């Protein structure tokens with residue numbers, strides 16, 4: 001603890017954000033870095049509280065407590081407060097392969113569990129994390145570091161999202177030869193095609209992939225495992241296979257006329273928007289310019305659709321959610337140190353408020369039907385208001401009579417999440433699934449072996465739809481298990 005009174009003398013300053021009206025004119029990241037003096041003050045706000053919860057990294061009651069990769073947060077806060085960025089960088093890299101991703105997009109459960117957050121604003125942990133890694137790149141501390149020797153063991157990783165990348169990084173550093181197969185044209189999974197540029201510029205993903213390549217990881221893109229290469233081929237050529245194919249089986253809206261023109265899954269829209277930035281954003285295959293946009297689904301994917309539609313100069317954007325608005329303060333059943341389920345004005349909503357003087361979110365609303373014109377184009381949505389009521393000890397959604405409404409729309413995005421991993425590749429491997437359709441692994445928590453011999457699984461495909469930071473943790477843990485397996489079950493030759 002560098003300065004004993006930091007948490008008393010300084011208030012929280014998070015990374016700044018660009019002016020909402022300016023930033024919706026481009027696709028650059030919406031945040032601005034803090035200056036050195038302010039960052040040191042923010043580091044000095046850490047109380048070094050003795051029993052910190054910020055780095056615990058456990059799930060409890062369907063909520064997160066602390067950092068899932070167990071970052072040594074109080075240690076690097078102190079180092080930052082003293083201006084010792086290089087040692088802070090070295091400590092950070094011990095637990096997190098890709099702080100440049102989490103430092104930008106993590107919802108920061110660490111901050112919800114910060115002891116200061118009991119009665120004050122938490123330490124700006126995520127902002128500090130991002131700054132440490134960016135300084136690592138700028139100062140050349142983060143550079144290619146290939147392993148000194150190779151074990152002669154081959155590992156195939158299927159899927160290049162954060163779980164696959166973390167597993168590949170760890171195993172490559174152990175000296176194993178790793179090939180990552182990706183069906184998209186660029187590695188990164190949802191970091192590349194999912195999370196929009198405004199939150200995570202794609203140069204940041206490419207920078208990391210290039211470093212991994214320089215360290216010896218091979219990426220094979222445009223290759224769908226199960227179609228372009230079979231399970232038997234992969235197993236014959238490798239000592240272990242890790243499935244990290246994510247959880248991208250869309251959940252759909254069961255409403256009349258769902259197949260009308262102009263209704264798209266959010267992921268198709270976000271992927272097209274990101275791909276269009278490579279050539280001409282005006283030519284995106286799905287474009288919102290001048291359109292009335294409705295996003296169905298109140299979560300983060302829907303929020304990313306709102307922000308994307310604003311940048312494409314939509315006429316208006318509205319987002320429907322089934323749940324009520326979150327409370328301003330924690331509810332009694334959501335105490336510290338759980339992740340706070342409180343009202344937030346995320347970047348896209350802040351932009352909509354500035355641009356249209358209206359928060360786009362409409363709560364407790366259910367889409368019943370789509371209406372179309374003679375060409376089959378969507379023209380409006382019929383909805384009804386709903387509320388949650390307790391029935392037989394369970395919360396159920398009830399429609400409220402007399403609350404029917406009609407909303408004009410020419411473009412609709414379905415963003416109500418995913419039902420689980422896509423089945424094709426799992427069926428191709430003949431993998432056992434759990435009762436929620438995720439890849440079954442031996443004890444469901446920290447054992448990553450699947451029902452297929454020497455095939456392992458990690459990330460959203462095993463855990464269900466989650467967060468980048470959990471995917472990194474799973475990638476690290478599966479790598480440890482595969483490394484042990486390769487040492488114990490197969491013959492090692494050090495080259």
Ligand SMILES: Cc1cc2nc3c(=O)[nH]c(=O)nc-3n(C[C@H](O)[C@H](O)[C@H](O)COP(=O)(O)OP(=O)(O)OC[C@H]3O[C@@H](n4cnc5c(N)ncnc54)[C@H](O)[C@@H]3O)c2cc1C
Pocket residue numbers: 105106107158159160161162163164181182183184188189190191194195196199223224225226244245246247248270300301304425458459460461465466467468469471
């Ligand atoms: C729109 C959106 C925004 C999000 N925003 C955030 C955020 O801000 N913060 C956050 O923490 N989390 C966010 N998430 C969640 C986060 O992105 C995921 O939890 C995380 O990416 C999961 O990582 P993964 O490696 O398990 O899978 P994924 O990132 O889904 O990667 C899986 C990869 O496997 C590939 N693949 C699938 N099948 C095959 C096959 N047969 N052969 C070869 N390759 C295959 C896919 O193409 C994909 O590239 C967001 C999710 C979405 C959808």
Ligand code: SF4
Pocket residue numbers: 066067068069070071073102103106107108109110111125126129469
């Ligand atoms: S990875 Fe997420 S939870 Fe962990 S320190 Fe960074 S922002 Fe916090």
